Amino acid sequence: MLFVRTFKNGVHPSDQKKATMKKPIRIILPEKGSEVVYPMQQHLGAPAKPVVASGDRVLLGQRIAEMGGRVSSPIHASVSGVVSAIEPRLTPTGLVSQSVIIENDGLMLEDKSLATREDWRSLSREEIIDIVRDAGVVGLGGAGFPTHIKMSPPDYTKIDCFIVNAAECEPYLTSDYRVLIEETDRLLEGVEVMLGVFPNAEAVIAIETNKMEAVNRLSALVKRNPRVDVVPLYTKYPQGAEKQLINAVTGRVVPKGGLPADVGVVVNNADTVIAVHRSVVRGRPLMRRIVTVSGGAVMNKGNYKVRIGMPISGLIEATGGFREEPAKVLCGGPMMGFAMYDLDAPIIKTSSAIVALTEREARLPEQSGCIRCGKCVEHCPMGLMPLELNKFAIAADYGKFEEYDGSSCIECGCCTYICPAKRHLAQSIKTAKRLARSR
Ligand code: SF4
Ligand code: SF4
Incomplete structure (x- = not known):
């Protein structure tokens, strides 16, 4: 008999996995001649520092950026080609990061160190x-x-x-x-x-x-x-x-x-x-990752092995494009992912999914006043009081916010999900965390 375990609290959202669970991983390569973009900030810690210059020829697997500090990570070319620019570009998270841009020659010529x-x-x-x-x-x-x-x-x-x-x-x-x-x-x-x-x-x-x-x-x-x-x-x-x-x-x-x-x-x-x-074992640096592409607005939902740096728009196109104009495109899932402004941003090391939602899927109910039902407290996996944290966040009372341990919030979104008044609890707590920290 299986001994099944779990943690305290949490929620049970519909898992929405049926559409892609049985879909085998398909390899998608960036098109010859396309731009492949490597933001220097695609990990926690200090941004990486470019070690190539505009005009350099680079090979697949070649290191193009070194660690920018003790907690940092180098970055490697996921295609072969020529460095066409080093300039600030938008990342899927909405941040702008210095980026190495490679024009893909489509040859996938490997660095001999692999x-x-x-x-x-x-x-x-x-x-x-x-x-x-x-x-x-x-x-x-x-x-x-x-x-x-x-x-x-x-x-x-x-x-x-x-x-x-x-x-x-x-x-x-x-x-x-x-x-x-x-x-x-x-x-x-x-x-x-x-x-x-x-x-x-x-x-x-x-x-x-x-x-x-x-x-x-x-x-x-x-x-x-x-x-x-x-x-x-x-x-x-x-x-x-x-x-x-x-x-x-x-x-x-x-x-x-x-x-x-x-x-x-x-x-x-x-x-x-x-x-x-x-x-x-295989002597290969991190150059690709598996990305789930899903949501009602997508033509071909599935799991795709994608080169890091490939534009998200190129990935969507290669999978068959959109079935209808999406109302919202998320990088990640609906609980912890974030809405994207620009689909030309690249797939980065942490891009686990692209979820394109239809108007109906993306519709958010209007929020109303708290009825003090306590559900957000009951389900918070960190044992916090989201209704109080939300109150302090709105009042910009960061002292009280800290006193109620707001910085321990893991931004999971369970409180927002479970709230019958549809209050934007997690969003307000997330913003307050940033502001409290910056103070
Ligand atoms: S779940 Fe919503 S309505 Fe209930 S106590 Fe928390 S914030 Fe208030
Ligand atoms: S988002 Fe934060 S406050 Fe809300 S349930 Fe998750 S950990 Fe608790």
Whole structure:
């Protein structure tokens, strides 16, 4: 019998995954002659610094930007071609970032440094971390935290649990699910790499029960491996949030302001584990990611393997375009994603999905006054009081906002989702967090 786990509170939005779950990953390449754009800020931490100049010829896999600080990540060309400009460009998040622009020659000529490592099992822990750092691997599930930093906690011998985050609780997203189904061997080898970095850890692949095919498939494969387990989780949002996932899997609570390593845990999402595998075993830097393209306005919903830097408009076009003019296009899912202003922005390392919503799907009900039903408090996974935080945010009372622990909000959107008065709670709290911090 399966022992299914979960965390406290949270919500159950319709998962909207049916349309793309069964769609195998399809490779999409940027068109010959098109611009491929690499913003220097596509990860958490300091922006990368360009190491190429306008007019340079670059090869696929060549490093085009180096780390801009200790917490940063290098960037590599995902096509071959010529650097046509280095200038500020819009990112999908709405920020403007200095960017390297490559005119794609369509030849995909590889840098000669890309080579498979037959002897990867003999690499030391330090060598593995250096390879992952130099390959520009960052968390592909959301925030883009550099993976080599996660691999280097103050005392790695205290890490006893490595979690592969395959919860994928955000509605519409199915890219990690397809990775579990289609790239299983590479995922398990990636887990082996991570267990080499954390010699005292056991690995847990955490999957929600709306993906039972993946639970069953992986459970059968790891049956004889005493260091790897598959843990099914109740389908609930935001199970994929790091603190909630750790609590669901281990019962441990990451202290306020603390890190997973403080409770002996390191978490990577499934596609990130594949990126670790590709860098260490196949000798390839991070140049592509899987993107779910979905929503009622899209002609061909599916999961696509896309070169980082490809314009979102080019991706949509290559998948067959829009069925109808979208009312809203989200980068990410509807709970934590953000609306985009310009579809010429590129796919970056953290772009997990493009969701194009029709007028009907995007319509937001009018908000009304709070009826003090307490539902937002009951469902907040961080145990906060969203109705009070919303009040302080509106009044710009950042002292009270901090007193009520507003900075611990993980911006999951559960409060907005559950509120019967349709109050824009999460949005106001998110803005207040930024303003409180900047003060
Ligand atoms: S859920 Fe909405 S209506 Fe209910 S207490 Fe919270 S803010 Fe007020
Ligand atoms: S207050 Fe923050 S953490 Fe709590 S439900 Fe709202 S968005 Fe999520």
